[in-house]
Amino acid sequence: MSELLVGDLYRFQDLLSREEADTVARVRDFLAAEVIPIANDHWARAEFPFQLIKGYAGLGLAGKTYSNLCSGWLALEMAHADASMATFYGVHSGLAMGSIETCGSPEQQERWLPRMTTFDQIGAFALTEPTGGSDVAAGLHTTARRDGDHWVLNGEKRWIGNATFADLIVVWARDEQDNQVKGFVVGKDNPGYTATKIENKIALRIVQNADITLTGCVVPESDRLQNARTFKDTAKILRRTRSGVAWQAVGVMLAAYEIALEYAKQREQFGRPIGKFQLVQDLLVRMLGNVTGSLGMCVRLAQLQDAGEFRDEHSALAKAYTTTRMREVVGWARELLAGNGIVLDYDIGRFVADAEALYSYEGTREINSLIVGRAVTGLSAFV
Structure with missing residues (x-):
């Protein structure tokens, strides 16, 4: 069993199985050795430590099924070291991969998830918009128009973590025909897609948040998440x-x-x-x-x-x-x-x-x- 955190007075960590506790200990050791020593420096410069991506991949966590207790404790450990890097991991493995796991077809899951699991492709999740945060369910303005075997996306997104360097961006847009929200996987090199880093943040400065603009961005039907039909x-x-x-x-x-x-x-x-x-x-x-x-x-x-x-x-x-x-x-x-x-x-x-x-x-x-x-x-x- 790994050592208890100082603040775990009631010994909640004892509820983890031995295997789960060993996984937590391995992640904690990685964070202590690789993340904590560089966090303040990169936070002050608002720069992302790309050299750590291989280390996160080496942990073998993404795409692996744990109990919700273990998954939660791993999120705790990552934020305990640095909230920015915890956010980076959560956006990639939770929001982006989670969207494909939950709403993608088996073919789509097979196409994207293996390379995301190894961090060879990094994901982002684009839902929030410049004029809509809490009311995004009803106030989503980014549109999707079907054109044969393609979709054309137009709109803007804001506060999108990882978006300055992500390979795959899950974009949520409103179908002009049925007015329902649908999900699309947009590649960083898609024509009509641009991401601009948001500067001058006072929080999560390591996270590379971006403003995204979609202007006539063409996405094939095969890249629409097949099981994302409504909000x-x-x-x-x-x-x-x-x-x-x-x-x-x-x-x-x-x-x-x-x-x-x-x-x-x-x-x-x-x-x-x-x-x-x-x-x-x-x-x-x-x-x-x-x-x-x-x-x-x-x-x-x-x-x-x-x-x-x-x-x-x-x-x-x-x-x-x-x-x-x-x-x-x-x-x-x-x-x-x-x-x-x-x-x-x-x-x-x-x-x-x-x-x-x-x-x-x-x-x-x-x-x-x-x-x-x-x-x-x-x-x-x-x-």
């Missing part, structure tokens, strides 16, 4: 990846708590470590309470998924709750480090900034709250 099919993918973001939020919380705890033991004021002061201990305990409650929620969520009893409101509540608690924890950790909390040297500044992106993507707190509210009252408050 309900898109939602199946988002339901699964939304729970992954909840696990990522716990990973960020754990990292912030561990940084703050170690700092409290080492930093001295008034002739003693600040960890001996009651107010500091109280702050650490509040942080640990948030971590433990959020981790327990994610564990139960994974158990429901594994049991086949998983519903939209389960992942929506987990995403809304854990990211809110995460925001509190990284803020308290920054507070505990005082001025040292705003420089990258102590890592916490990176986690504070990146938490803001996790708080918003894969559904804002408000939207997820309405999903849960609809489930518990039986009444929809959506406009």
Whole structure:
């Protein structure tokens, strides 16, 4: 069994099988050796560490089936090291590969997934638009028009992770004929497709987000995801990846708590470590309470998924709750480090900034709250 994380007070990791725990330990060792040492430097320069792609491929995780508990814990570990690289992996293996696994035909799965599994082809997922985020289900403006055995796509996408270098981009567009949302796999060299890096971000700076423009972009019918017929099919993918973001939020919380705890033991004021002061201990305990409650929620969520009893409101509540608690924890950790909390040297500044992106993507707190509210009252408050 791998060593427990410092913040896993209730020993949730013990719920993993020995094989799963060994996989987690192998990933944790890779992240500690390869990702953590370079994260601050690449974050500061807003550059992606392409040299790490072979390492991620070597982990052999993409395309492999694990229990939802193990998959969640792996997402936690990746965010515990760096939220940007966790996002890179989640976009590729969760959103892009997940779209093809869920909505692609057997032939399409055989054509694309093997090379994505080995990271020889990198994927992206293009749903969000410049004028539509939370209302994307009804407000999707990118269009698809059938023209013989091809489709012509026109529109714009925004905040598309990996899109500056991805080989395959899953683009969601509204069919002009039946007004339904459909999915298309667009190659980076497709005529009419352009991706421009979004600059000046203050969060997830390693992630290469892009603005995408589709101008008369021609896609063959064979590259339309054959089982993506309405937005309900898109939602199946988002339901699964939304729970992954909840696990990522716990990973960020754990990292912030561990940084703050170690700092409290080492930093001295008034002739003693600040960890001996009651107010500091109280702050650490509040942080640990948030971590433990959020981790327990994610564990139960994974158990429901594994049991086949998983519903939209389960992942929506987990995403809304854990990211809110995460925001509190990284803020308290920054507070505990005082001025040292705003420089990258102590890592916490990176986690504070990146938490803001996790708080918003894969559904804002408000939207997820309405999903849960609809489930518990039986009444929809959506406009």
